[in-house]
């Protein structure tokens with residue numbers, strides 16, 4: 515018996531899907547039957563993700579997006595609607611991190627991280643919601659927060675603030691869009707080995723004199739399940755939140771972290 519595709523006929527945008535968690539999310543949504551737009555700053559990486567999906571029999575297109583420039587968001591959505599006719603699911607995944615001790619943070623870091631992670635996420639969510647409202651059939655929006663958004667971080671305070679802000683935006687949008695049946699949720703991953711995590715390890719090693727790779731190993735000790743996550747363990751939750759099975763869940767931030775945070 516074949517497993518029914520939960521997202522057949524749906525159209526999804528996944529931002530930052532050229533690598534890392536986003537690439538896996540795009541792949542999972544496509545394997546569930548969605549037509550997927552890989553929205554990226556890095557178009558070469560985006561095309562690689564598209565090729566992987568199409569080679570596996572899925573449907574995908576690469577679209578240009580610089581989440582740090584709000585004016586690139588509406589044309590990106592228009593391009594997706596032109597390609598696939600509608601928009602049902604937005605996965606606000608793109609983001610960036612900087613490791614820097616609290617007392618060393620300067621305005622440039624604040625502006626750069628907040629601009630992409632918080633401002634970009636807000637306006638991408640809003641633009642997708644406007645398209646979904648126009649269609650009048652509801653929709654799903656899932657944004658990538660982090661367990662860093664659940665508390666403070668001495669060496670990545672701006673990143674943590676941006677990720678906590680994403681939880682607030684998720685709750686506000688869930689309230690504002692509930693009457694349109696647009697359900698809005700966030701996911702807070704723990705440690706997922708991606709190029710971003712390699713960057714975190716490298717920056718911690720450089721700034722604090724750790725041996726490369728040891729920062730992650732020390733953190734894994736704090737995970738009750740004593741391991742890092744597979745990106746597929748995050749994308750499975752995204753697919754659930756994008757599907758009709760989660761029809762009574764909105765305004766939530768769900769930890770996918772092996773038990774690191776329990777609030």
Ligand SMILES: NC(=O)c1ccc[n+]([C@@H]2O[C@H](COP(=O)([O-])OP(=O)(O)OC[C@H]3O[C@@H](n4cnc5c(N)ncnc54)[C@H](O)[C@@H]3O)[C@@H](O)[C@H]2O)c1
Pocket residue numbers: 529530531532533534535536553554555556559579580581582607608609610611630658659660661702703704705706707708709710711
């Ligand atoms: N890896 C982890 O352990 C972890 C943990 C918690 C949360 N997260 C969050 O999950 C998301 C994905 O993380 P990842 O580890 O896969 O990151 P990554 O750095 O490996 O990949 C991020 C992707 O986003 C794209 N991107 C960056 N800036 C962009 C912009 N301005 N416009 C469009 N695209 C842009 C990059 O080109 C890249 O392909 C991020 O929001 C991150 O904060 C990751």
